[in-house]
Amino acid sequence: AGGFGVNGPRTRGLPPVFTRVPTRDRVVFLTIDDGVDQDPATLRMLRELHVPYTAFLSDDAVDGGWEYFRAAHEQGAALQNHTLLHRYLPGLSRAAQRHEICGMQDTLRRHYGRAATLFRPPYGSYNRDTLEVARSCGIRAVPLWEAEVFPGRVVYRDSDLHPGDLVLTHFQGRAQWNGSMADALRTFLRTVTEKGYAVARLEDYI
Numbered sequence: 496a497g498g499f500g501v502n503g504p505r506t507r508g509l510p511p512v513f514t515r516v517p518t519r520d521r522v523v524f525l526t527i528d529d530g531v532d533q534d535p536a537t538l539r540m541l542r543e544l545h546v547p548y549t550a551f552l553s554d555d556a557v558d559g560g561w562e563y564f565r566a567a568h569e570q571g572a573a574l575q576n577h578t579l580l581h582r583y584l585p586g587l588s589r590a591a592q593r594h595e596i597c598g599m600q601d602t603l604r605r606h607y608g609r610a611a612t613l614f615r616p617p618y619g620s621y622n623r624d625t626l627e628v629a630r631s632c633g634i635r636a637v638p639l640w641e642a643e644v645f646p647g648r649v650v651y652r653d654s655d656l657h658p659g660d661l662v663l664t665h666f667q668g669r670a671q672w673n674g675s676m677a678d679a680l681r682t683f684l685r686t687v688t689e690k691g692y693a694v695a696r697l698e699d700y701i
């Protein structure tokens with residue numbers, strides 16, 4: 496879901512939270528969240544365009560569609576953790592946060608044989624418990640985002656793209672948007688190309 500996360504204070508020993516990866520390369524990173532829309536045309540488009548991306552999946556949004564994301568994974572997508580039920584984590588007890596984050600690690604392991612190394616909290620919202628719990632179940636970093644893409648529109652945190660920016664969009668379609676997933680991907684690629692960026696694989700940079 497929408498909204499910009501805020502970089503928290505640097506917390507020693509905890510997974511770092513960031514919206515941009517330090518790099519001089521003229522690259523940005525595509526991250527696609529939740530998993531509600533599972534149109535085969537989206538995977539075809541991503542495959543044909545050779546666009547690397549990271550999917551932050553929530554069990555609730557995927558709603559049993561694990562084969563779809565297995566296909567995404569087989570064509571190169573990284574599958575990462577976006578909790579079980581997509582709840583506002585700072586409103587939950589530490590135990591409930593553990594269930595949301597570490598439970599999703601178990602779910603990813605069960606379906607794909609491997610837990611996530613990256614975690615994105617729903618709405619970009621977290622507290623210290625979130626980071627401690629995430630670390631305890633194997634999360635190394637907490638990437639948020641600098642820009643969000645909708646069909647026909649990009650919303651920037653800071654008015655423009657910068658090298659290393661994380662860009663967010665969602666597995667959504669006409670049921671959630673005034674446009675299709677393909678429209679959102681075209682908006683992303685046109686914007687990135689016009690501004691002279693390439694799309695890199697996030698896991699290669701952190």
Ligand SMILES: [Zn+2]
Pocket residue numbers: 496528529577581617618
């Ligand atoms: Zn989300």
